[in-house]
Amino acid sequence: MPNRSSLDQELASLRGLIADMANRVDEQFANAMNALLQGDVDLAEEVVAGDDAVDALELRIDEQCERILALHSPVAVDLRMLIMAVKINTDFERIGDHCRNLSRNARYLADAPGLLADTRLPKMADMSRTMLREAEMAFLENDRLKARKVIARDLQVNRLHEETFTTLVEMCEEGHEQSEVIAHLLTVSKALERISDHAKNIAQSIVFMVEGQDLRHRGLQDDPQPPDLPPLDESSTDELFSEGT
């Protein structure tokens, strides 16, 4: 029988660390996109440097998970919480890596102001960041409905990535004079698509923690407990980067 009050304290501490991780990664994402949109190389370097703190937090969360597993032998919802924590910790850290990689494109995009804003990349960034924020809220509130909305949104980001990819390739084929910049925009598009994938993974882990349902490797149409999701479209995302850029 677990020592309930001690375990509760440890789990609360773990949740606090994960919330810190989510906030830190969200901030990295915002700074990375702003650095790209504004051609702000200094801000981009801040993001690159900030990745060390994300990595350090990842190790701390893993240690906390290891400690709880070793000392408390959790079962049922507590065990699922631990499994989820280990998984989403990795997803957040990978998002941090993508933010660092996004920032490394800033100096190349600074030579072509406005080109990024002419693509659908700001909209992709809006959607990806909305997913990340909703995943964080789903975690904080144990909200399986919010988590499923995040999973559903991933399809929209994938579609935008395909559209962006096609557009950028066409620009290259037409002999666009800034083909190197376009190559960097392709990298940005792929990174945003991967960030949304990780946000989806986080949401799936949250559903597992709350319900015990494993939604990986199947579509929401195969969801054994489908909730009534409101229709999602591009306008339902927050305009975090696309407005005024």
Place this chain on the structure above:
Amino acid sequence: MPADESTDDVSTSPASADPVSPNGRPDTSEASGSREDSSGDAPTVHPKLEIEDLHFWYDNGGTHALQGISMDVQPHRVTALIGPSGCGKSTLLRCLNRMNELIQGTTLEGTILVDGQDIYAEDTDPVMVRRRVGMVFQKPNPFPKTIYKNVAWGAEINGYTGDLDALVERSLRQAALWDEVKDQLHSHATNLSGGQQQRLCIARTLAVQPDVVLMDEPASALDPIATSKIEETITELKEDYTIVIVTHNMQQASRISDETAFLYMGRLIEMNPTDQLFTRPEKDRTEAYVTGRFG
């Protein structure tokens, strides 16, 4: 647990609040080995024990200890009974070989079948029931005799005519004790350590060749090493026997059992494969108990 359900009130809710099927059996249709699990092409395995709407009273009806328990125990499986003190798990265990009959003022209703035979039928001999359904108790209770005599005793009084030496050796080997005592079979059993004494009691139970072995917290009085040996022994025994074990140690239940039944206030709340019950329990009350939120 789903977000729209709460476990906060479980310690005060009556056990009867849980949904149960019309026959009193909790909804365990997804549990492997339950009678409802006969769909598909899987071969039908007949339960070793079938318990149907079992009620039990102590104190001339004053204490309703078991309230409509219905469950199946599958052959060659380890089934663990867990639940807080007073939930009825030891009472249920003792019903399975009519041990409760020895207590004054008790009443039993319902049926218990072993291989389809009603063990409480009028023409069923309780001594024969206890031969088929053996029992190992919480504290090791060897007889004040030699190791050999302890194991051979049950077979001897039952008129065993085979090779007694071979029976003693086989029983001690099955109880994982042979290698430790083979050179001192005629030493006094009480010279053994607590863990060895408990394995001797298991050997003594096995020597009368039961089908089912009931164990009532068999390792609760033992140190971790002895406990580990008992658990290994139980895991090996299920190849030849059906085992039902009562334990307060949920980690032990999760380590050694195939199915786990959770009882609360005399009712069966949930019975499911052990891995499911300890990772994704169906009932909030089960989750609250196994995570230590009440009990």
